[in-house]
Amino acid sequence: MAEEDWDDIFTNLQMSAYKKPVSRRIQRFAARQFWAEEKTDIGGDNQDYVENMFRIEETIENAELTNQLSSRTTQHPWLLEARHTAIHHIVHTGGPFGVKKVTVYTAVVYVDRFLSSMPIQDERFDAAKLLGIACLYLACEQLEEDEVQPGLSDYSSSTKCCGRIITMMRNDVVEQFRGIVTFVTPIQFIKYFLSRFCRDISRKGYAKSKTIEIIMSTIGDLRLMSLRAFVVGAAAALLASNSNILTHEMIRDEINALPQNWLIPLDEVCSCYNRLLETNMHKLQINLN
Numbered sequence: 001m002a003e004e005d006w007d008d009i010f011t012n013l014q015m016s017a018y019k020k021p022v023s024r025r026i027q028r029f030a031a032r033q034f035w036a037e038e039k040t041d042i043g044g045d046n047q048d049y050v051e052n053m054f055r056i057e058e059t060i061e062n063a064e065l066t067n068q069l070s071s072r073t074t075q076h077p078w079l080l081e082a083r084h085t086a087i088h089h090i091v092h093t094g095g096p097f098g099v100k101k102v103t104v105y106t107a108v109v110y111v112d113r114f115l116s117s118m119p120i121q122d123e124r125f126d127a128a129k130l131l132g133i134a135c136l137y138l139a140c141e142q143l144e145e146d147e148v149q150p151g152l153s154d155y156s157s158s159t160k161c162c163g164r165i166i167t168m169m170r171n172d173v174v175e176q177f178r179g180i181v182t183f184v185t186p187i188q189f190i191k192y193f194l195s196r197f198c199r200d201i202s203r204k205g206y207a208k209s210k211t212i213e214i215i216m217s218t219i220g221d222l223r224l225m226s227l228r229a230f231v232v233g234a235a236a237a238l239l240a241s242n243s244n245i246l247t248h249e250m251i252r253d254e255i256n257a258l259p260q261n262w263l264i265p266l267d268e269v270c271s272c273y274n275r276l277l278e279t280n281m282h283k284l285q286i287n288l289n
Contacts, residue, residue, distance in 0.1 A: 007216035013095020030098020043188040045195040068116040070226045082125040086111045086132030110135035134169035189233030198241035210240035235272035
């Protein structure tokens with residue numbers, strides 16, 4: 001299955017929510033979300049904030065809700081198609097609604113965690129579309145605070161899925177997660193990493209938008225989605241913050257300047273950086289020499 005650039009697809013659909021909205025209410029919502037995403041920083045830029053994110057990750061790991069989908073697809077390859085279908089409906093539903101990118105990313109995290117942990121009885125999953133829509137609905141509940149955000153009736157009319165069925169699937173997801181719906185994403189580390197890695201003040205705005213874009217490009221790559229959010233956030237911020245390609249030694253120096261007790265896996269950051277460079281080089285203002 002060919003990889004799709006979900007970030008480009010979502011961005012185009014997100015703009016359509018503003019320019020060619022399905023309703024005036026959705027247009028107002030999309031406009032507010034677009035400007036909020038452009039102007040508002042997500043997360044914190046201090047050590048305490050990052051360490052709190054680590055504690056949340058530890059809670060998720062202790063609950064056995066980490067992303068195990070990459071290894072699970074070895075025995076059940078049909079899960080890849082189910083995942084692709086779910087992502088397709090997240091992007092093609094969330095885009096025209098004008099939801100934020102962090103909401104879409106979180107919805108994909110929900111999909112991966114659900115497919116990682118759900119019991120498998122038959123070698124098929126017929127509810128992939130419904131799963132994607134329900135995960136988007138759940139992510140919006142957690143992250144979209146605007147009072148005019150799309151309601152259940154909007155999801156139902158847009159996707160041709162009964163609102164009651166969407167709610168039931170949403171409840172199944174929450175039950176599968178044992179009520180834990182707060183997951184850490186790489187986007188939540190952007191503010192911190194840019195404060196450490198982006199020393200060119202004139203590049204700050206570009207680095208922020210490109211870091212988000214790079215992170216969103218990982219949605220289709222199950223290997224990258226299986227890495228810790230901290231690793232992907234660091235690699236994406238390093239890539240967007242520098243006008244030159246970084247060597248292993250340069251990345252090592254940047255990582256070693258961070259608190260040593262964080263035990264950041266340098267090899268994983270370097271490997272992720274190289275993969276992100278390979279897949280995003282055509283989008284970046286970066287010197288190839």
